[in-house]
Amino acid sequence: MKERIVIAFVGNPNVGKTALINAISGAQLKVGNWPGVTVEKKEAFFTHRGVEFRLVDLPGIYSLSPYTLEERISQEFLLEERPDAVVNVLDSTNLERNLYLTTQLADLEIPTVVVLNMWDEFQSKGYQLDLKMLERVLGVPCVPTAATKGKGVDEVLDAVLEVVEKSRVPRKVRFKRIIEEELSKIEKRLKEAGCPYPIRWSAVKLLEGDGFFSEKLFSKIKLDVSFVEEAVERIEAHYGDDVETVLAEQRYGYINGLLKEVFKRPIQHKMELTDIIDKVLLNRVLGLPVFFVMVYLMFKVTFDGSAPFIDWMDGFINGFLGKWISYLLYQAHLPGWLRSLVVGGIFQGVGLVLSFIPLMLILYIFMALLEESGYMARAAFLMDRVMHAVGLHGKSFIPLVIGFGCNVPAILATRTLENERDRKLTALLVPFMSCGARLPIYALFTGIFFVRHRAEVVFLMYLLGMLVSLIVGLVLRRTVFSGEAPPFIMELPPYRLPTLKMIWNSAWFRTKAFIRKAGTIITLAMVILWLFLNIPFGAPVEKSLLGRFSRGISFVFVPAGFGHDWRTVAALIPGTAAKEIVVGALGQLYGGASSSYSSEEINPGSFREDLKEQVVSFFGAFKEAFRNIFMSWKSSVFSGEEEELGEVAKSIAHSFTPLQAFCYMVFCLLWMPCISTLGIIYQEFGWSMVGMSLAITTIVPWVVSSLIYNVGRLLGY
Ligand SMILES: Nc1nc2c(ncn2[C@@H]2O[C@H](COP(=O)(O)OP(=O)(O)OP(=O)(O)O)[C@@H](O)[C@H]2O)c(=O)[nH]1
Ligand SMILES: [Mg+2]
Numbered sequence: 001m002k003e004r005i006v007i008a009f010v011g012n013p014n015v016g017k018t019a020l021i022n023a024i025s026g027a028q029l030k031v032g033n034w035p036g037v038t039v040e041k042k043e044a045f046f047t048h049r050g051v052e053f054r055l056v057d058l059p060g061i062y063s064l065s066p067y068t069l070e071e072r073i074s075q076e077f078l079l080e081e082r083p084d085a086v087v088n089v090l091d092s093t094n095l096e097r098n099l100y101l102t103t104q105l106a107d108l109e110i111p112t113v114v115v116l117n118m119w120d121e122f123q124s125k126g127y128q129l130d131l132k133m134l135e136r137v138l139g140v141p142c143v144p145t146a147a148t149k150g151k152g153v154d155e156v157l158d159a160v161l162e163v164v165e166k167s168r169v170p171r172k173v174r175f176k177r178i179i180e181e182e183l184s185k186i187e188k189r190l191k192e193a194g195c196p197y198p199i200r201w202s203a204v205k206l207l208e209g210d211g212f213f214s215e216k217l218f219s220k221i222k223l224d225v226s227f228v229e230e231a232v233e234r235i236e237a238h239y240g241d242d243v244e245t246v247l248a249e250q251r252y253g254y255i256n257g258l259l260k261e262v263f264k265r266p267i268q269h270k271m272e273l274t275d276i277i278d279k280v281l282l283n284r285v286l287g288l289p290v291f292f293v294m295v296y297l298m299f300k301v302t303f304d305g306s307a308p309f310i311d312w313m314d315g316f317i318n319g320f321l322g323k324w325i326s327y328l329l330y331q332a333h334l335p336g337w338l339r340s341l342v343v344g345g346i347f348q349g350v351g352l353v354l355s356f357i358p359l360m361l362i363l364y365i366f367m368a369l370l371e372e373s374g375y376m377a378r379a380a381f382l383m384d385r386v387m388h389a390v391g392l393h394g395k396s397f398i399p400l401v402i403g404f405g406c407n408v409p410a411i412l413a414t415r416t417l418e419n420e421r422d423r424k425l426t427a428l429l430v431p432f433m434s435c436g437a438r439l440p441i442y443a444l445f446t447g448i449f450f451v452r453h454r455a456e457v458v459f460l461m462y463l464l465g466m467l468v469s470l471i472v473g474l475v476l477r478r479t480v481f482s483g484e485a486p487p488f489i490m491e492l493p494p495y496r497l498p499t500l501k502m503i504w505n506s507a508w509f510r511t512k513a514f515i516r517k518a519g520t521i522i523t524l525a526m527v528i529l530w531l532f533l534n535i536p537f538g539a540p541v542e543k544s545l546l547g548r549f550s551r552g553i554s555f556v557f558v559p560a561g562f563g564h565d566w567r568t569v570a571a572l573i574p575g576t577a578a579k580e581i582v583v584g585a586l587g588q589l590y591g592g593a594s595s596s597y598s599s600e601e602i603n604p605g606s607f608r609e610d611l612k613e614q615v616v617s618f619f620g621a622f623k624e625a626f627r628n629i630f631m632s633w634k635s636s637v638f639s640g641e642e643e644e645l646g647e648v649a650k651s652i653a654h655s656f657t658p659l660q661a662f663c664y665m666v667f668c669l670l671w672m673p674c675i676s677t678l679g680i681i682y683q684e685f686g687w688s689m690v691g692m693s694l695a696i697t698t699i700v701p702w703v704v705s706s707l708i709y710n711v712g713r714l715l716g717y
Helices: 017-025 069-081 092-106 119-124 131-138 153-166 177-192 199-208 211-220 226-239 243-262 273-281 287-331 336-354 357-373 375-389 394-405 407-416 420-432 436-449 451-478 500-534 545-557 566-572 580-594 607-630 632-639 647-655 658-670 675-685 687-714
Strands: 004-011 042-048 051-057 085-091 112-117 142-144
Touching (some): 004 017, 004 069, 004 092, 004 153, 017 051, 017 085, 017 112, 017 153, 042 153, 051 153, 069 211, 069 407, 085 153, 092 112, 092 243, 112 153, 142 153, 177 199, 273 375, 287 336, 287 357, 287 451, 287 607, 336 436, 336 580, 357 375, 357 394, 357 436, 375 394, 375 451, 394 407, 394 420, 394 451, 407 420, 407 675, 420 451, 436 451, 436 500, 436 647, 436 658, 451 658, 451 687, 500 545, 566 658, 580 647, 675 687
Parallel strands (some): 004 051, 004 085, 112 142
Antiparallel strands (some): 042 051
């Protein structure tokens, strides 16, 4: 037996391949209830019965043709790396369509296990199936599983060990005689020419006219293809249809026959829950309004629910930790500059960023709900008509929605779009989607200037981002990326009730990434920022290196509403690395000298009293969050009480008018994607797209903010 077994997980989109890998290995690869979650090859490792397994998660595909990037990635991997085994994951409730890929995989002659996933749904629908018979016909073990519930998972690996040991490959589909005769002639020629790929597979692919494969083959063996062309002509003359269609029909014929043998459908058809829910959610009139109301409610709960916790975190980090650390540093007689760096530089900045952890966590919980329930695909379906206005189709909406979480996976998600032009256009629009990292910026400013309408203003930001992306999309469609949107059919998965564990895992995974970022890149940025603000040492900040530079260029931003204060400009500069840094930088720039605990005479009081107070106020935050969310119709009464602002906030409150603050938020929303997003644009499309993205995201924010600022002023704000 081999020491190390490479298994490729292959199957249609949204059948639970990734969920199965996670269940087997305990990995936390991204799972979601819409087709096209996994777009790159991903891996996990696991040891079972002393054998090491490398589990390769391939993107979901309907067939092994060369039309989409995902199909090409999968074909390339299966042919060139020849995994030891294939786990072909099927959605048992949709066997007819899923088995099509199985019939193609068979030609590759790789030991295979067929997994009948979603077995729980299969059973609850009352379906029945003759497993033994299915195994006999397919020629390989078939294992029923429910990946999300961990059922049948161990059996999969045992079956893999068995098929690898015995080299059990699936039985191939036999086509009608005429085709088989042509195939055998092609096979013979291929064998003579020393074809390095499975012969049957290669012959079928040549016959189908798969350009991607033929090019691969001809780069390895020089072969005269004219005999294939003759075969194609003979078959097409006989059937009066193109070969690809003829082969597909015969495969489906085989599948239908197979299912008749093994499958028992329940007689009565009850109306399914998914259909009932969709009657409302996909309603032509109600659909879109319901969508927007849901998104609005999501923000309302996110903001109202997290606000007390953010206040608590802020108090804990700055009022408690900061105070005591600066006291300790003072007691340790550390030099003044070092204390200034730690307290004024790192603590003020990183602390402010970290105080938004509760906000991120709640937002990510909602994102996970949206993704896991199946509503994401519906959103794309609903937006199809709107997207057509800019010459894109609804499928482009999925990357845009993913962009609300983070722009980086959103750019990757454009891979599900077949057309390269659509892909590029969508990728250019993604940076206008307000990602989670921008949320702390809104939270900071709305907490100061728009306390009564926090959720509404933030909702407006998201809408504005979408509106701007539609307009920019329209312009680009008319100029650089002209062309029609191809018709599109969105596959709508059934609604699934996500488990609490899945939601928590997904949300916590993303929140952890946020915390990690705060501990690394943001801390580093804060140190660098502090340096540039303190060179030459001892000079007032406006005379520092960064101060002078920012003052020099701030006139550019005067029309956009915030050039009056160089610090706003200074915060944008390090913010190019990551958007959260803007908040950290503002903390440092506006906190600076005004901070009470950085002064020399500290009277810390009692540590225990302080700690007790933190604990009490933490539980108080729960009560307040509950009150905020569930009695939010009364919110105007509560938030009428003047909230007490922290030092940084007070100082910000003095330097902006609400209109200026709004414009600054708009600018931050639309302005330049972060380094990681630019990196992924480069990886996927190359430099010219990076350049284009940069150009668009510098011009557009300036124009939009200026427009809002000047119109706002005319209106008397
Ligand atoms: N009820 C049920 N749901 C499942 C099962 N396996 C997966 N799911 C759900 O099905 C959806 C799709 O799962 P994924 O693992 O993302 O599917 P995938 O095959 O990796 O999809 P792509 O990456 O898009 O190709 C998710 O909502 C899962 O929670 C199962 O056995 N039973
Ligand atoms: Mg997947």
